[in-house]
Amino acid sequence: MTEYAVINPATGETIATYPTITDDALETAIETADAAYRAWRDVPVAERAALIRRVAELHRERRDDLAAIIVREMGKPLAAAYGEVDFAADITEFYADNAEKITSDQPLEILGEGTAVIRRSPIGVLLGIMPWNFPYYQVARFAAPNLVIGNTIILKHASQCPESAAAIESMYRDAGFPEGAYTNIYATNEQAATVIADIRVQGVSITGSERAGAAVAEVAGRNLKKVALELGGSDPFILLSTDDLDGAVNAAVEARMDNNGQSCNAPKRFIVVDGLYDAFLEKFTAAMTAAKMGDPFAEDTVLGPLSSVAAAERLQEQVDKAVAQGARLVAGGTRDGAYYAPTVLTDVTPDMDVYSEELFGPAGVVYKAADEDEAVAIANDTTFGLGSYVYTTDEAQAARVADKIDAGMVYVNVVLADSPELPFGGVKRSGTSREMGLLAADEFVNKKLIRVAG
Secondary structure, eight states, X not given: OOOEEEEOTTTOOEEXXXXXXXXXHHHHHHHXXXXXXXXXXXXXXXXXXXXXXXXXXXXXXXXXHHHHHHHHXXXXXXXXXXXXXXHHHHHXXXXXXXXXXXHSOEEOOOSSSSEEEEEEEOOOEEEEEOOSSSTTHXXXXXXXXXXXXXXXXXXXXXXXXXXXXXXXXXXXXXXXXXXXXXXXXXXXXXXXXXXXXXXXXXXXXXXXXXXXXXXXXXXXXXXXXXXXXXXXXXXXXXXXXXXXHHHHHHHHHHHHHGGGGOXXXXXXXXXXXXXXXXXXHHHHHHHHHHSOBSXXXXXXXXXXXXXXXXXXXXXXXXXXXXXXXTOEEEEOOOEETTEEOOEEEEOXXXXXXXXXXXXXXXXXXXXXXXXXXXXXXXXXXXXXXXXXXXXXXXXXXXXXXXXXXXXXXXXXXXXXXXXXXXXXXXXXXXXXXXXXXXXXXXXXXXXXXXXXOO
């Protein structure tokens, strides 16, 4: 049975299908990855970094082809697709640049005579389970640091991203990585569980939904494997004061529309103090509905289709239920195939399902807060804790609110500011780990103590 397919969400056309891996081929992939690890871990760090750098170069050399692939696979507007390819290249290059720092010994001050260091060593074969919304970026931030460290990678991509998955594997192969250092598998969920359980596999990283994360963590826990979870988010955008309301609104809309509204750390709940609420809502609604929706290959398209008809149907169901439960539909709420109109909801209360859900698409909920304390209370009243955004002209308030927010990331007066050197991750049901930055290199590493007597 074929589970992997490229289905253009803009047209509904099935472009290509890919058969899932056989059980025998899967066993060979694990065996080859384990054998590769035995040699790869002893390759000098500078040589590992040089190969990683070549992968970054290949992202740039193949930029046009790579961008077109993900437009076809998941409907990302072409400009955003180019941006993702460039970001994946930058992330990969960051780990090449910092390879020595990542792997160098950390001396310890000790009470007795002699020396002690923490030596960061690889642990073995890792499984990555990646999502469809950022096909290159998500892989780069997992694979690059771990390959620099000396681990080897088996990568199970989302079933709707088989073409980009193959393109990534080709770049690692063409860069000169040994066979088994990076292996793409078109595996079923059951086969992924088999990989996690295999004694030769030492850890698993998943970026995806809460449901998928819980399923993977259950298998990993049962088999005593390290697991890194990057899950969903319902990030707050808190507007407390501003001397440029239009600028704040534009930032809110740009962030909400990023990746057709399908970004885990995009703001989805807009919490505005009473004195700015009415003006913000009016301008926010106007800007949301003005976004040009259309062919993702067109240069002026801001909003393409959602990743699939099923994704658009799920968002439609959430919005319809919210309205049925008493929320006010200010704009949008309509679907045409996989396209979903920019949508704004207000008057959402804690007893409604949408209050605690993640809206994965171009839809946002606007809340009114009496003051800073109520804004923070609304922001924290969620099971998620990925990112957050605070807009204020008061520096002391910014620091105070940043401390109070229960999230893994707080951005003050800026959106879309992710960067290779900045760690990415959340708390609560948004995840357990950090990717990007130097912290990413500490997830799957043996922090080995070496104590030498005087």
